[in-house]
Amino acid sequence: MRLMSIYRLRLQRKRLLWRAFRKRRQLVPVTQRMQGLRRQPILLFSTMRNERVRLPFFLDYYRKLGVDHFLVVDNGSTDGTREYLADQPDVSLWETDAGYKQSRFGMDWIMHLLRRYGSGNWCLTVDVDEFLVYPFCETRPLRALTDWLDSAGNRAFSSMLLDMYPKGAMHEQPYYEGQNPFEIAQYFDSGNYTTTRSWPLLNLWIQGGPRARLFFADNPYRAPALNKIPLVKWRRSYAYVSSTHMLLPRGLNLTYDDGGGEKPSGCLLHAKFLDTFAAKAEEEMRRGQHYAESHEYRAYQEGLSRERDLWCPRSEKYINWRQLEILGLMSKGNWA
Amino acid sequence: MSFGVVMLCHTALDRAAQVARHWAQAGCPVVIHLDRRVPDRDRDRLASALADLPAVRFSARIACEWGTFSLVRATNLAATQLLDGFPDITHVLLASGACLPIRPVAELAAHLAAHPDTDFIESVTTADVGWTVGGLNQERFTLRFPFSWKKQRRLFDGYVRLQRKIGFQRRIPDGIVPHLGSQWWCLTRRSLQAILAHPDRPRHDRYFRRVWIPDESYFQTLVRTVSTKIESRSLTLCKFDFQGRPHVFYDDHLHLLRQSEAYVARKIWPQADLLYRTFLTDAAAPTRLAPNPAKINRLFAKAVERRIKGRPGLFMQSRFPTARRGGNLSAGPYGLFQGFDELFQDFHPWLTRNAGVRVHGHLFAPDRVRFADDERVYKGGLSDSASLRDYNPRSFLTNLVWNTRGETQCFHFGPGDVQDIASFIAGDPNARAFIISGAFAVPLWRSNRPFPEIRAEAARLQKIESDLIARFDHPDTKALTRIWSLAEFVENPAEPLLQLLDDLNPRGQHRPADMPQLVPLGGFGAFLQDLRNQGMHPVMMGDFPANFDNAEKNLT
Numbered sequence: 001m002r003l004m005s006i007y008r009l010r011l012q013r014k015r016l017l018w019r020a021f022r023k024r025r026q027l028v029p030v031t032q033r034m035q036g037l038r039r040q041p042i043l044l045f046s047t048m049r050n051e052r053v054r055l056p057f058f059l060d061y062y063r064k065l066g067v068d069h070f071l072v073v074d075n076g077s078t079d080g081t082r083e084y085l086a087d088q089p090d091v092s093l094w095e096t097d098a099g100y101k102q103s104r105f106g107m108d109w110i111m112h113l114l115r116r117y118g119s120g121n122w123c124l125t126v127d128v129d130e131f132l133v134y135p136f137c138e139t140r141p142l143r144a145l146t147d148w149l150d151s152a153g154n155r156a157f158s159s160m161l162l163d164m165y166p167k168g169a170m171h172e173q174p175y176y177e178g179q180n181p182f183e184i185a186q187y188f189d190s191g192n193y194t195t196t197r198s199w200p201l202l203n204l205w206i207q208g209g210p211r212a213r214l215f216f217a218d219n220p221y222r223a224p225a226l227n228k229i230p231l232v233k234w235r236r237s238y239a240y241v242s243s244t245h246m247l248l249p250r251g252l253n254l255t256y257d258d259g260g261g262e263k264p265s266g267c268l269l270h271a272k273f274l275d276t277f278a279a280k281a282e283e284e285m286r287r288g289q290h291y292a293e294s295h296e297y298r299a300y301q302e303g304l305s306r307e308r309d310l311w312c313p314r315s316e317k318y319i320n321w322r323q324l325e326i327l328g329l330m331s332k333g334n335w336a
Numbered sequence: 337m338s339f340g341v342v343m344l345c346h347t348a349l350d351r352a353a354q355v356a357r358h359w360a361q362a363g364c365p366v367v368i369h370l371d372r373r374v375p376d377r378d379r380d381r382l383a384s385a386l387a388d389l390p391a392v393r394f395s396a397r398i399a400c401e402w403g404t405f406s407l408v409r410a411t412n413l414a415a416t417q418l419l420d421g422f423p424d425i426t427h428v429l430l431a432s433g434a435c436l437p438i439r440p441v442a443e444l445a446a447h448l449a450a451h452p453d454t455d456f457i458e459s460v461t462t463a464d465v466g467w468t469v470g471g472l473n474q475e476r477f478t479l480r481f482p483f484s485w486k487k488q489r490r491l492f493d494g495y496v497r498l499q500r501k502i503g504f505q506r507r508i509p510d511g512i513v514p515h516l517g518s519q520w521w522c523l524t525r526r527s528l529q530a531i532l533a534h535p536d537r538p539r540h541d542r543y544f545r546r547v548w549i550p551d552e553s554y555f556q557t558l559v560r561t562v563s564t565k566i567e568s569r570s571l572t573l574c575k576f577d578f579q580g581r582p583h584v585f586y587d588d589h590l591h592l593l594r595q596s597e598a599y600v601a602r603k604i605w606p607q608a609d610l611l612y613r614t615f616l617t618d619a620a621a622p623t624r625l626a627p628n629p630a631k632i633n634r635l636f637a638k639a640v641e642r643r644i645k646g647r648p649g650l651f652m653q654s655r656f657p658t659a660r661r662g663g664n665l666s667a668g669p670y671g672l673f674q675g676f677d678e679l680f681q682d683f684h685p686w687l688t689r690n691a692g693v694r695v696h697g698h699l700f701a702p703d704r705v706r707f708a709d710d711e712r713v714y715k716g717g718l719s720d721s722a723s724l725r726d727y728n729p730r731s732f733l734t735n736l737v738w739n740t741r742g743e744t745q746c747f748h749f750g751p752g753d754v755q756d757i758a759s760f761i762a763g764d765p766n767a768r769a770f771i772i773s774g775a776f777a778v779p780l781w782r783s784n785r786p787f788p789e790i791r792a793e794a795a796r797l798q799k800i801e802s803d804l805i806a807r808f809d810h811p812d813t814k815a816l817t818r819i820w821s822l823a824e825f826v827e828n829p830a831e832p833l834l835q836l837l838d839d840l841n842p843r844g845q846h847r848p849a850d851m852p853q854l855v856p857l858g859g860f861g862a863f864l865q866d867l868r869n870q871g872m873h874p875v876m877m878g879d880f881p882a883n884f885d886n887a888e889k890n891l892t
Contacts, residue, residue: 191716265654334643
C-alpha cells in the first residue's frame with residue numbers, strides 16, 4: 001500500500017511535468033536577457049496580467065533583496081504591463097494569450113520556465129502582490145539566506161501568506177504607482193490561523209486570517225490556503241502541485257520540524273487588498289479563470305458588497321519581520 | 337615581526353586575498369594553502385592579486401576533504417614553509433580563508449609578545465568534551481574511517497556500527513593521550529617545531545591518518561607532549577550550531593563582534609562588506625566596546641535552543657510537533673470550569689478579582705464563542721464564529737493561549753458545549769480542569785420547561801458529562817484535574833474554591849476577602865427524586881441530600 005501511494009505520487013509528478021512540457025508552445029518569448037548572469041543567480045518567476053501600476057515597486061523590492069533576474073509570463077495584459085516589462089534590463093519576458101485556468105493558474109508555464117532556466121538555482125516563485133519577508137531581511141540580502149540554506153542542506157524555504165489590509169474602505173485610499181503598498185495595507189491578523197498536516201504530500205495546510213474571518217466564516221473549509229513554499233533550489237524533476245502551496249517530491253514539503261523545534265521560515269506579505277482589488281475581483285469573476293470556479297472572488301464580492309472593513313480592533317499594525325517572529329508567524333530557526 | 341599566519345583557503349578567494357594583505361601589511365608573514373581542487377585560473381588570480389607582497393607565499397597544494405588527514409597535511413606543509421622562510425617569527429596562527437581579524441593586528445602581536453611561551457590552543461581530553469556532534473569523540477581515535485562522511489554517509493555510518501558491534505578497536509600509540517579542540521590555534525615556534533620535527537612524527541602521522549577529523553585532534557593531542565605552557569582556549573571566535581556547522585557572521589553582527597575577546601572571527605559571510613570594511617581598516621580600532629563574550633554565547637545558544645526545542649505551544653508553518661513531541665501542549669496554563677456558573681451567581685467577577693486571570697464565558701458554546709466582555713473578535717483576530725472555531729478547535733484553543741501569553745485564560749465549559757476539544761484539553765499538561773459533576777441539572781431545575789423535556793435533556797447532558805469525566809479520569813490525562821460531585825461540592829464549597837485559586841495561581845498568597853454566593857438549592861433534592869421517579873438515574877450529582885437548603889447559609 002505504501003509503495004503504491006509513493007508510486008502514485010511519482011506518476012502525479014510526471015504528469016505535471018509532462019503538462020508543463022506540453023504547454024511550452026503557448027509561451028512566446030518577448031525579451032531574453034539571461035546572458036551574462038552571474039553563476040548561480042537568484043531567479044524570480046511570476047505570471048501576471050494587468051499589473052502595470054504595481055510593477056515598479058514590485059521589481060524594486062526584489063531587486064533590493066538581491067534577485068538577479070526576473071522571468072515573467074505576461075498573460076494578455078492590456079494596460080502596458082508587457083511594454084513596461086520589455087524595457088527592464090533584468091527581465092526576461094514571455095507572453096501568452098492562452099487560458100490561465102487551463103494552465104493550472106499559470107503554474108504550467110512557470111514550471112516549464114523553472115525546469116528550463118531554474119535548475120540548479122534558487123528560484124523564487126511569487127505573484128506580483130506577494131512580498132517576501134524573511135529573518136534579517138533588512139540587513140541580509142536574499143543571497144545570505146540561500147547560502148545559509150545551502151550550507152544547512154535545505155532545499156526549500158517556506159513562507160506563509162500573510163494577508164495585509166488597510167483600515168477603512170479600500171477604495172478610499174488609492175494606490176499610486178511606485179508606492180509601498182504596505183503604507184496603505186498596514187494591518188494583519190496575528191493569531192487566528194489553523195494548521196493541519198495533509199496526507200499524502202506531508203505538507204502543512206494553513207488557513208485563516210482576515211479572509212477566513214470575514215468571507216469564509218460559514219464555510220471555513222473553503223478558505224484559501226496560506227501555506228506557501230516560494231523559495232526552492234530547483235531541480236529538473238521538481239513540480240509545484242497547487243500554486244506554490246506544495247511540491248513533489250513530497251520531501252520538499254517538510255519545511256517544518258515535527259520534533260518540537262523551529263525551522264527558519266518567512267512570510268509573504270500579501271498586498272491584495274488595495275483599491276485595485278474591487279476592480280480585480282469584478283474582472284476575475286467575469287473571466288471565471290480563477291481557482292475553484294472563482295469561489296474565492298465570489299465570496300469577496302459578496303463580502304465587499306456589504307461594504308465590510310477588513311480591519312478590526314484586534315488587527316495588528318505591521319512593523320517589521322522581528323514583530324512577525326515574536327508573534328510566531330515566522331521563525332529564525334537556528335539562523336542567528 | 338612577531339607571528340606568522342597559515343591560511344587554509346578554498347573559496348571566496350578575493351576575501352582571502354584581502355585578509356592576507358591585511359596581515360602582511362601589518363607585518364605578519366602569510367603562507368596560503370590553496371585547496372588542490374581550486375582551478376588554476378583562480379589560483380593565478382589570487383597570486384597576482386598578492387604579487388606585490390613578498391611576505392605572502394603559497395605552499396604546495398593538496399586536495400582537502402573535510403574530516404580527513406589532508407587538512408593536517410596541508411597545515412603541516414604550510415607551517416613548515418612559514419617557519420623555515422621567516423626565521424624571526426615567534427608564533428604561528430592557523431586561520432581559514434573565512435577568518436577575519438576583529439581586533440587590530442598590533443593588539444594580537446602585543447598579546448603574543450606578552451606571552452612568549454604560551455600555546456593558545458583548545459585542548460580537552462575526550463572524556464570532558466561536550467560539544468562533539470554525532471556521538472563520536474573517544475571513538476574518533478579507536479575506530480577506522482575509510483569512507484567519506486560527506487559522500488558515503490551510509491557506508492560511513494554502517495562501518496562505524498559494524499566496528500562497534502564487533503568490538504574492534506585501534507590501539508592508541510604509547511605516549512598519546514587523545515585531546516580534542518577547536519582547529520584554529522596559535523602555537524609558539526618552539527612547540528610547532530617540536531611537533532613537526534618530532535622523531536616519532538611518521539608514527540604519529542600514520543596513526544592520525546585514520547583518525548576521524550584529525551584537524552581537531554592532531555595538534556591538540558601532540559601539543560600536550562611538547563608544550564611547556566598551554567592556555568586551552570582559542571584566539572579565534574568560532575561558534576557551532578547543533579549540527580556541528582559553524583555559525584556565519586553577517587554585517588548585523590558588527591556590534592557583537594566588537595564585544596568579543598577573540599582576535600579573529602570565523603566564519604564571515606564573504607559578502608559581509610561592512611564587516612570586511614570595518615575590521616580591515618585600522619580606523620575601526622578606537623570604537624571597540626567593552627568585551628562581553630557572554631552575549632555572543634547567549635545569541636548562539638538561543639538559536640540552537642530555538643531550533644531544537646522551539647517555543648512550546650506554538651503551531652505554525654515551521655513548527656508542527658507530533659503529539660509525543662509537544663503537539664499536545666499549549667503555550668501556558670489555562671483553566672476550564674465546568675458547573676461553576678450554574679452553581680454561583682457571581683462566580684465570574686469573583687474569579688477575575690481573586691485569581692488575576694481573564695475569564696471568558698462558554699468559549700465552546702454551540703451558537704458562538706463567548707469571549708470575555710462579549711467581544712466579537714478577540715486577541716490575534718480570533719473570530720467569535722462557531723463554525724470557524726469548530727473547524728479546528730485545537731488551533732482555536734492553542735491560538736487563544738498563544739495570543740494571550742502572560743495572562744492566564746479561564747473559560748466555562750459544560751455538557752451543553754461542543755465537546756470536540758475535550759480530548760486535547762485532557763492531554764494538555766497546561767490545562768487546569770475544575771469540574772463539578774451534575775451541576776448541569778441546576779439550571780434545568782430552575783427553568784420552567786415542561787418536566788418530560790427537562791428529563792430528556794438531563795439524561796442527554798448526563799451522558800455527555802460522564803463521557804467527559806471518563807476522559808479526564810483516564811490514565812493518559814495530563815491536565816491537572818479536580819472533579820467534585822455536586823453533593824460533595826455544596827457541602828463545603830469554600831475548600832474547593834480556595835484550592836482552585838491555588839492551582840491557578842500557585843504563587844498567590846492571598847486569601848480572598850469574600851466568596852461567591854451559591855444559588856439557593858432548597859428543593860433541588862426533591863427535583864432529583866422526581867427525576868428518579870420518572871425513571872431517570874441522576875448519578876453525576878452524587879448523594880445529594882434530599883432536604884438540602886442553603887437559603888440561610890452564608891459562605892465565608
